Amino acid sequence: MNIGDAATASGLPAKTIRYYEEIGLILPSRDGNGYRAFATRDVHRLAFLARARALGFSIEECRALMALYEDEDRASEDVKHLAEQHLQRIDRRIAELQALRDTLAGLVQSCAGDNRPDCPILDDLASAARPAQAESG
């Protein structure tokens, strides 16, 4: 199977597959003409990677997950640990974004959004530059 078909089958762009080979995530064999030859197993690996990436795991985490996937003697504990770490990272990120969102939503709401120059949003951004105008207390 050539890279185009592997791309279609796995859902990953051919470019991405070449990149994954370059960084050692997969190692398809080669035909006589130099074309990559993907076995069914390779396509499974690619789909595994696609799914793991879609769940937000980093490339290095995917590498580790792949190793566990291929290791019949793995402990599910190791997989769970990776997933838990990732989950915590996502939770932190959500909390950050939520805080951002709340601040921003407040600013948006306070802004008239008309053709006059007065703007609480710009005032807020500038307030960091003029701490005399108090935001603590």
Place this chain on the structure above:
Amino acid sequence: MNIGDAATASGLPAKTIRYYEEIGLILPSRDGNGYRAFATRDVHRLAFLARARALGFSIEECRALMALYEDEDRASEDVKHLAEQHLQRIDRRIAELQALRDTLAGLVQSCAGDNRPDCPILDDLASAARPAQAESG
């Protein structure tokens, strides 16, 4: 004021300030020795940028916000529009992460996390590779 003091005053690393100059976000004057000379106004701009970046605005959005900040004849509508777009992007991102989080949390919970190899997390990741084993329905 040299770059070190501007960094302290604005909360941005000196490296970042040089970068901002390179991409044309600020243009401090220069002393005879080639050192950047930051006026109070420059430090205000830097703090403005720092705050806007902390709120998650992209560099290009910061450039636009800065232009509005400096334009006395701006319409607050333009600022609000930028902020609303950003807010929507954050909302979408939060929704994405939340969906991810839910999926991942389900997987984590279903995994025993012991020293046996059986692992619903890996099963899920691999399921994309073996659609015969059904996930729809």
Place this chain on the structure above:
DNA sequence: ATGGGCCTTCCAGCTACTGTAAGGTCAAGG
């Protein structure tokens, strides 16, 4: 032989910095 669609490699670019190297400047101390 020629056209088109696939494949190959290599290099550049994206965001927003960050690190490092090699060197210039300046004030203090001996």
Place this chain on the structure above:
DNA sequence: CCTTGACCTTACAGTAGCTGGAAGGCCCAT
């Protein structure tokens, strides 16, 4: 006067994870 050390300068490389494009090879149909 010289050194030390903290500051400053530029330029280049690297980060994550691709993505686009150039230049060229392979293969099949006409």
